[in-house]
Amino acid sequence: MKSDRPIGVFDSGLGGLTVVKQLQRILPNENLVYFGDTARIPYGTKSKWLIRRFAMEDALFLSEFGIKLLVVACNTASSSALPLLQSRLDIPVVGVVEPGAQAAVVATKNKRIGVIGTSATIASSSYTRSIKKRMPEADVLGQPCPLLVPLVEEGWLDDEVTVLTLKKYLKPLIEAKADTIILGCTHYPLLEPVIRRIVGPDVTLIDSGKETAKAVRNILNASNLLNSSDKQGEDRYFVSDSPEMFAKIGSLFLGRSLPEVVRVDFDRFLVENSSSPLLQNIEVIHVE
Amino acid sequence: MKSDRPIGVFDSGLGGLTVVKQLQRILPNENLVYFGDTARIPYGTKSKWLIRRFAMEDALFLSEFGIKLLVVACNTASSSALPLLQSRLDIPVVGVVEPGAQAAVVATKNKRIGVIGTSATIASSSYTRSIKKRMPEADVLGQPCPLLVPLVEEGWLDDEVTVLTLKKYLKPLIEAKADTIILGCTHYPLLEPVIRRIVGPDVTLIDSGKETAKAVRNILNASNLLNSSDKQGEDRYFVSDSPEMFAKIGSLFLGRSLPEVVRVDFDRFLVENSSSPLLQNIEVIHVE
Numbered sequence: 001m002k003s004d005r006p007i008g009v010f011d012s013g014l015g016g017l018t019v020v021k022q023l024q025r026i027l028p029n030e031n032l033v034y035f036g037d038t039a040r041i042p043y044g045t046k047s048k049w050l051i052r053r054f055a056m057e058d059a060l061f062l063s064e065f066g067i068k069l070l071v072v073a074c075n076t077a078s079s080s081a082l083p084l085l086q087s088r089l090d091i092p093v094v095g096v097v098e099p100g101a102q103a104a105v106v107a108t109k110n111k112r113i114g115v116i117g118t119s120a121t122i123a124s125s126s127y128t129r130s131i132k133k134r135m136p137e138a139d140v141l142g143q144p145c146p147l148l149v150p151l152v153e154e155g156w157l158d159d160e161v162t163v164l165t166l167k168k169y170l171k172p173l174i175e176a177k178a179d180t181i182i183l184g185c186t187h188y189p190l191l192e193p194v195i196r197r198i199v200g201p202d203v204t205l206i207d208s209g210k211e212t213a214k215a216v217r218n219i220l221n222a223s224n225l226l227n228s229s230d231k232q233g234e235d236r237y238f239v240s241d242s243p244e245m246f247a248k249i250g251s252l253f254l255g256r257s258l259p260e261v262v263r264v265d266f267d268r269f270l271v272e273n274s275s276s277p278l279l280q281n282i283e284v285i286h287v288e
Numbered sequence: 289m290k291s292d293r294p295i296g297v298f299d300s301g302l303g304g305l306t307v308v309k310q311l312q313r314i315l316p317n318e319n320l321v322y323f324g325d326t327a328r329i330p331y332g333t334k335s336k337w338l339i340r341r342f343a344m345e346d347a348l349f350l351s352e353f354g355i356k357l358l359v360v361a362c363n364t365a366s367s368s369a370l371p372l373l374q375s376r377l378d379i380p381v382v383g384v385v386e387p388g389a390q391a392a393v394v395a396t397k398n399k400r401i402g403v404i405g406t407s408a409t410i411a412s413s414s415y416t417r418s419i420k421k422r423m424p425e426a427d428v429l430g431q432p433c434p435l436l437v438p439l440v441e442e443g444w445l446d447d448e449v450t451v452l453t454l455k456k457y458l459k460p461l462i463e464a465k466a467d468t469i470i471l472g473c474t475h476y477p478l479l480e481p482v483i484r485r486i487v488g489p490d491v492t493l494i495d496s497g498k499e500t501a502k503a504v505r506n507i508l509n510a511s512n513l514l515n516s517s518d519k520q521g522e523d524r525y526f527v528s529d530s531p532e533m534f535a536k537i538g539s540l541f542l543g544r545s546l547p548e549v550v551r552v553d554f555d556r557f558l559v560e561n562s563s564s565p566l567l568q569n570i571e572v573i574h575v576e
Contacts, residue, residue: 039338040328045441047530050327147449150438153333161435161453168449242335 003227006031006236007216008067010058013041014246015149015186016073017253019096020235022213023071027220029227032235033065035264039240042149043076044118044185051120055081059089061238061264067091068225071216075184075208076118079126092219099215100182100208101130105138107204108180112139114173117184119144127184141176145169145185152187153249158194166191170198180204190253237261291515294319294524295504296355298346301329301527302534303437303474304361305541307384308523310501311359315508317515320523321353323552327528330437331364332406332473339408343369347377349526349552355379356513359504363472363496364406367414380507387503388470388496389418393426395492396468400427402461405472407432415472429464433457433473440475441537446482454479458486470494478541525549 007023009016013036020034035058037043043051055077059070070093072078072085078095085093104113115127122144131140147165156162173181181203183189189207196205220226227233236259239246243261251257295311297304301324308322323346325331331339343365347358358381360366360373366383373381392401403415410432419428435453444450461469469491471477477495484493508514515521524547527534531549539545 039334041333045329046327047533050529146442147435147438150435154434161449161456164452165449241338245335 005066005068006033007069008033008062009071009073010035011074012043013038014253018186018189019073019209021254022210026213029229030233034237036239044120048080051080052084075121079121079124096208096212097126099211103206103211104180104182105134110179112178114178114181115142115184116145119146149187152190182206238264293354293356294321295357296321296350297359297361298323299362300331301326302541306474306477307361307497309542310498314501317517318521322525324527332408336368339368340372363409367409367412384496384500385414387499391494391499392468392470393422398467400466402466402469403430403472404433407434437475440478468492526552
């Protein structure tokens with residue numbers, strides 16, 4: 001397999017750009033292709049079978065670029081669809097949950113770990129399972145925070161409404177004396193300064209996106225798939241709704257302006273691929 | 289045309305149930321079929337061409353039930369897709385914008401009208417156009433309120449976060465001395481008590497859903513299409529994501545528990561109908 005093949009990254013929308021930012025920081029020579037499913041965002045309030053279907057469609061689209069590794073840069077999709085993607089694709093598939101859980105287990109001293117995320121991520125208990133696998137005696141407290149994504153997308157990053165909302169959501173974690181809190185949604189790193197003020201200096205905040213970038217580097221290294229080129233890697237961006245809206249808010253997440261963003265009609269992967277064997281029996285897995 | 293044919297109602301999700309509630313109140317003998325596009329909710333943050341496409345697909349699905357009239361019970365879809373639907377369907381299509389605008393024009397004394405809605409509804413200027421057509425000298429102030437739908441769906445109907453958020457959103461309308469405010473999103477009637485406390489007793493609040501139900505009655509009456517049966521009408525509910533989630537929160541909107549809710553795979557209207565002439569050239573209209 002040629003090492004200059006791109007890394008594929010998908011998310012329900014913009015949030016995965018925080019993962020791209022970390023990937024570009026530690027793997028500057030890798031080529032990247034990103035898909036944001038902005039026509040169907042958000043995933044976090046939707047059902048498990050639907051999230052699985054969307055995730056598989058996103059993966060199928062990125063597969064067309066001959067990617068060497070797929071990053072599921074969305075906590076919701078990682079929580080509900082990772083085993084499905086790993087079982088049906090023939091490349092490594094890396095989610096954001098395992099790296100985040102691993103880092104939390106390393107960081108915690110009192111073995112009390114808080115997780116904040118979308119309703120779907122918390123309902124899936126993916127972080128709890130992943131932490132307990134490594135540290136069975138850990139106390140894991142999950143807190144669904146459905147308002148945080150809309151608050152970030154409204155741009156109210158340090159508004160009194162955001163502070164009040166975060167105080168409500170974080171209260172049970174503070175009361176339970178969690179010494180480590182996982183930011184279990186790619187939007188949340190933008191709220192890190194406010195969260196830090198509320199929880200104080202002694203709580204470790206885990207950015208799953210940052211941990212995921214490290215995991216990707218380790219896997220590529222172990223599989224001898226790191227790009228041997230010493231040129232700056234290229235990054236390409238595709239979305240399923242308006243490219244203009246994506247590019248505008250996207251720069252906030254990426255920390256710099258984006259190159260051209262291209263819209264893909266979702267018909268392309270829905271209509272042509274709906275008979276794909278990869279899309280069959282997703283509901284059967286749901287019933288398990 | 290037989291008068292016992294159902295009225296079709298669609299919305300991006302749950303909000304349209306507030307319109308159903310009003311329809312059942314004043315037209316208790318009518319049969320209803322409702323579609324909530326919960327797989328792709330929300331519409332209010334998406335682009336105009338995508339909203340048009342979704343709206344046309346929703347209309348195509350409901351057309352299969354032989355509906356005699358279509359209610360677009362979603363302010364976002366009414367704002368962006370009503371002319372498209374009216375030009376391509378051969379039944380009356382009623383949106384929520386015109387009835388709400390009409391009621392506001394009748395209610396205002398100082399000709400200063402505020403409109404609150406989703407980002408897409410306000411960006412479309414649909415209420416402003418509709419009001420100015422009837423009262424060219426009116427001052428219309430639109431205020432996008434993207435956080436209100438997530439707050440309602442979180443169930444924080446009378447929470448301090450909701451009060452603070454509404455105070456921020458309503459401040460420009462109060463300062464502009466609007467004497468009439470249109471609740472330009474079907475979720476907002478659930479926030480009416482809090483909004484009333486903030487704006488005081490002298491501001492008229494217009495519930496577009498309530499006005500739309502009256503408009504439907506007038507059109508059916510004028511077209512001799514009112515159901516002549518004296519039996520209680522039947523209502524059927526379809527959604528594109530989990531029926532359980534819909535039924536649970538839906539009772540909040542409908543004010544009573546829902547009958548069976550059925551999930552429709554959106555493949556059904558996407559894949560089979562994507563060659564439909566009704567779905568062609570939606571983007572061309574976008575470019576106009």
